[in-house]
Amino acid sequence: MLRSIREAIPKRGLPAIAVRPEEGRFLQALAAACQARLAVEIGTLGGYSAVWIARGMLADGRLITLEREAAHARVAEDHLQLAGLSDQVEVRVGNAHDLLPGLTELGPFDFVFIDAEKQGYLDYLEWSLSNLRPGGIIAAHNAFRGGRVVDPDITADALEISREFNRRLANDPRLIASVFPAGDGTAFAILRA
Ligand code: SAH
Ligand code: DHB
Ligand code: MG
Numbered sequence: 631m632l633r634s635i636r637e638a639i640p641k642r643g644l645p646a647i648a649v650r651p652e653e654g655r656f657l658q659a660l661a662a663a664c665q666a667r668l669a670v671e672i673g674t675l676g677g678y679s680a681v682w683i684a685r686g687m688l689a690d691g692r693l694i695t696l697e698r699e700a701a702h703a704r705v706a707e708d709h710l711q712l713a714g715l716s717d718q719v720e721v722r723v724g725n726a727h728d729l730l731p732g733l734t735e736l737g738p739f740d741f742v743f744i745d746a747e748k749q750g751y752l753d754y755l756e757w758s759l760s761n762l763r764p765g766g767i768i769a770a771h772n773a774f775r776g777g778r779v780v781d782p783d784i785t786a787d788a789l790e791i792s793r794e795f796n797r798r799l800a801n802d803p804r805l806i807a808s809v810f811p812a813g814d815g816t817a818f819a820i821l822r823a
Contacts, residue, residue, distance in 0.1 A: 631681075631712065631713055632651065632654065632678070632681060632682070633651075635676065635677065635678050635681060635712065635713070636651070636678050638676065638705075638709070639676035639678060639705065642676070643701075644675060644676050644701075644702055644705055645675070647675065648675055648676060648678040648679060649678065649679045649682075649745070649771060649813065649816075650813040652812045652813065653679075653771070653810070653812055653813045653814075653816055654678065654679055654681075654682035655682065656769075656810050656812065656816060657679055657682050657743060657769060657816070658682045658683060658685055658686035659686060660686070660741065660767050660769055661684075661686030661687050661691075661740075661741050661767075662686040662687070663767065664740050664741055664765060664766055664767045664820075665688055665740070666683075666686065666687040666688065666740035666741040666766075666767075667687065667690065667691045667692070667740055668691070668692055668736065668738075668739050668740055668741075669683060669687060669691065669692070669693045669739060669740055669741035669743070670693070670694050670695070670696070670730075670733060670739055670741075670742050670743070671683060671693060671694070671695035671696065671743045671745070672695075672696050672726045672730075672742070672743065672744050672745060672746045672750075672754055673696070673697065673726070673744070673745035673746030673747075673771075674695040674696065674697035674702060674703060674706045674721055675697070675702050675705075675706065675745075676702065676705040676706050676709055677695070677705065677707070677708075677709035677710050677713075677719075677721070678709070679743065679745065679771075680693060680695045680706065680710065680715075680719050681709065681710065681713045681715060681719075683741070683743060684713075684715045684718050684719050685715075687718070687741070691718060692718060692719075692720070693718060693719045693720070694720050694722060694733060694736075695719060695720070695721050696721075696722050696724070696726040696729050696730070697721060697722070697723055698723070698725050698726070699723075700723050703721045703723045706721050707721055726746050726750065726754070727750060730754075730757045733761070734760075734761055737761040737762075737763075738761055738762060738766070739758075739761050739762055739763065739766060740762075740763060740766045740767070741766060741767050741768075741769075742754075742758040742761075742762060742766075742767075742768045742769070743769045743770070743771070744758070744768070744769070744770040744771065745770070745771040745772070748772060748775070748788045748789075748791060748792055749787065749788050749791055751770060751791055752791055752794060752798075754770075755768070755795060755798060755799075759802075759804075759821070762821050763821070764821055764822065764823040765820065765821065765822075765823040766820075766821050767818060767819070767820050767821070768799075768805075768818065768819045768821070769817070769818040770795065770816065770817045771814065771815075771816055772792070772814045772815065773792070773796055773809045773814070773815030773816060773817040774809075774811075774814050774815035775789060775792050775814070776814060779792050779793055779796065795817070796817055799817050799818075802819070804821060804822055805819040805821060805822070806819065806820045806822060807819035807820075
């Protein structure tokens with residue numbers, strides 16, 4: 631099921647940028663470790679990481695996943711239905727920056743996965759820290775940006791944001807943070823209870 635969902639994403643014309651299987655397993659493990667009942671994903675694509683996360687959550691858990699592109703959301707809905715997760719996972723279509731304020735009233739959240747446009751990561755982090763319960767977990771994909779975060783010759787704005795995001799996780803005394811180094815790196819942080 632997971633393999634066929636991942637393979638279907640480029641076949642249906644979406645970019646082949648879903649997390650890798652080992653990264654998905656890690657997200658599932660994080661969701662299980664914090665016994666997630668309420669989670670948000672920022673950047674759905676074809677629903678591949680959403681299936682991993684939902685499968686790590688409590689049986690009565692609810693994942694809300696945010697996607698700007700309606701065409702991506704349609705593919706994700708199909709995949710969530712195939713995986714039998716339509717009741718647990720809700721895809722909301724729109725710009726995450728506009729949708730997140732409306733989620734606050736549902737919180738606090740147990741788990742947040744950030745994987746949308748990299749320029750937005752500092753805003754997504756700020757929202758997450760304000761809407762996570764103590765003991766909750768934040769994960770963020772593309773910590774390495776293909777290795778470019780450690781290339782001092784590259785100073786593009788979006789890379790500076792990735793660097794600042796990683797530094798904030800590492801230096802915030804409220805957090806216990808590290809990077810899972812498979813694939814493109816998943817930064818993660820546990821909000822101290
Ligand atoms: N998490 C997915 C991959 C996400 S790829 C997986 O691993 O399976 C990034 C997705 O974020 C794309 O589908 C893109 O359309 C979406 N996206 C980018 N900027 C966004 C924004 N501001 N709000 C919501 N979605 C956004
Ligand atoms: C891109 C985005 C991602 O989340 C990713 O994992 C790989 C590439 C991109 O926008 O190019
Ligand atoms: Mg990514």
